[in-house]
Amino acid sequence: MDGPIPIVIGSPVTVATPAVRRPRWPDAELDVAGLRAEGWRPTPFRDFVLKVHQRCNLACDYCYVYTMADQSWRDRPMAMAPETWRAAAGRIAEHARTHGLSRVRVILHGGEPLLLGASGLAPLLADLTATIAPVTTLDLQLQTNGLLLDERVLDVLRSHGVRVGVSLDGTAEANDRHRRFADGRGSSAGVDRALRLLTAPAHRAAYAGLLATVDITQDPVEAYRNLQRYAPPVLDFLLPHANWDAPPGPRADAPYGEWLIKVFDLWYSERPQPIRIRLFEDVIRLILGHGGRSEQAGLSPVAVAVVESDGAIEQVDSLKSAYPGACETGLTVFGDPFDAAFTNPGVVARQIGLRALCSTCRSCPLHTVCGAGHYAHRYRAGEGFLNPTVYCADMTLLIRHVISVVSDDVRQRLAASHRD
Numbered sequence: 426m427d428g429p430i431p432i433v434i435g436s437p438v439t440v441a442t443p444a445v446r447r448p449r450w451p452d453a454e455l456d457v458a459g460l461r462a463e464g465w466r467p468t469p470f471r472d473f474v475l476k477v478h479q480r481c482n483l484a485c486d487y488c489y490v491y492t493m494a495d496q497s498w499r500d501r502p503m504a505m506a507p508e509t510w511r512a513a514a515g516r517i518a519e520h521a522r523t524h525g526l527s528r529v530r531v532i533l534h535g536g537e538p539l540l541l542g543a544s545g546l547a548p549l550l551a552d553l554t555a556t557i558a559p560v561t562t563l564d565l566q567l568q569t570n571g572l573l574l575d576e577r578v579l580d581v582l583r584s585h586g587v588r589v590g591v592s593l594d595g596t597a598e599a600n601d602r603h604r605r606f607a608d609g610r611g612s613s614a615g616v617d618r619a620l621r622l623l624t625a626p627a628h629r630a631a632y633a634g635l636l637a638t639v640d641i642t643q644d645p646v647e648a649y650r651n652l653q654r655y656a657p658p659v660l661d662f663l664l665p666h667a668n669w670d671a672p673p674g675p676r677a678d679a680p681y682g683e684w685l686i687k688v689f690d691l692w693y694s695e696r697p698q699p700i701r702i703r704l705f706e707d708v709i710r711l712i713l714g715h716g717g718r719s720e721q722a723g724l725s726p727v728a729v730a731v732v733e734s735d736g737a738i739e740q741v742d743s744l745k746s747a748y749p750g751a752c753e754t755g756l757t758v759f760g761d762p763f764d765a766a767f768t769n770p771g772v773v774a775r776q777i778g779l780r781a782l783c784s785t786c787r788s789c790p791l792h793t794v795c796g797a798g799h800y801a802h803r804y805r806a807g808e809g810f811l812n813p814t815v816y817c818a819d820m821t822l823l824i825r826h827v828i829s830v831v832s833d834d835v836r837q838r839l840a841a842s843h844r845d
């Protein structure tokens with residue numbers, strides 16, 4: 426488990442809250458008891474996302490927390506209270522003990538988690554460590570827009586072994602187009618300052634990587650080169666959250682696939698690859714029959730649970746882009762173990778691999794690599810999530826290209842080794 430968790434953070438924008446409409450699949454049609462009877466068993470959670478602050482100091486235009494269907498952040502405490510993080514820590518330790526987990530990752534998230542400040546982070550981190558570390562190896566991470574990173578905060582994070590993932594969307598221009606303050610100012614200068622600090626020798630060990638939401642209006646080569654400048658240990662490219670009711674623009678072609686291919690070709694041609702790009706590494710691993718490590722590709726079970734600032738146990742919060750209440754489980758760290766979530770159809774749907782694919786995807790020759798893409802991107806109102814990803818054409822283009830490039834490369838290397 427390395428690199429930043431690929432979840433984007435952003436800031437409040439007022440939108441109307443649509444009426445709740447539970448989807449047929451999985452909520453009504455997935456037979457969890459039947460799966461259990463057939464021998465399916467849940468995968469224990471290994472990643473725990475704590476929403477320690479609900480507000481953000483940016484107003485990103487694509488942020489699913491504030492700009493999309495679910496507006497539940499409005500009704501939750503602004504900051505997670507000590508009794509809530511202590512209860513969450515106890516439940517995580519309980520889960521690790523129950524399942525004999527040798528390692529768990531806890532990701533501080535928001536909103537913007539650094540709004541807690543150094544004085545708020547210190548007791549939170551001390552309590553998490555005191556409760557979880559005696560039971561299992563604790564990998565602490567924090568995902569931030571970077572703007573509030575300073576020496577004092579970094580000292581606190583470093584003293585608890587926290588690694589920091591920073592969101593940055595490529596070129597400064599693209600970043601400033603989307604990742605803006607509420608008054609419209611861009612954030613790239615502030616992120617640049619933060620990354621210079623984080624990548625300095627004194628703090629570099631705390632650097633987990635970069636998370637970039639793909640903006641196809643920017644030149645892919647310039648975007649990649651700018652991200653590369655900060656030498657991230659891992660770079661995550663995230664497709665903007667979209668679904669069949671809110672598609673990512675006209676779908677006549679595969680613009681995201683084309684954009685990613687340009688970056689892939691550049692990255693793959695560099696030997697050794699100067700940075701790790703998780704999406705590309707995952708596609709190659711999956712082509713070769715290994716498991717994937719992110720939600721964007723493959724059929725591996727999703728083992729992530731979210732704890733909101735009020736203690737609610739929820740599903741991965743990218744689902745907030747689909748419909749209001751999509752993440753709810755009805756459980757809370759004050760009353761329920763994490764295991765109680767394993768009867769929730771939404772949680773189960775993300776753990777059953779092939780059985781969560783629609784007939785179109787099951788008959789697709791790329792399904793073991795694509796895995797129908799990100800679960801949130803399969804949503805269609807009423808029907809739910811038994812669909813291909815809305816990025817199907819893009820995934821098809823990217824995966825076919827990677828197969829072609831990697832196979833040509835293997836052929837040429839074999840031919841060269843025979844000649845030697």
Ligand code: SF4
Nearest residue numbers: 786789795813814817
């Ligand atoms: S989303 Fe498209 S490319 Fe992916 S498995 Fe389904 S049909 Fe195949």
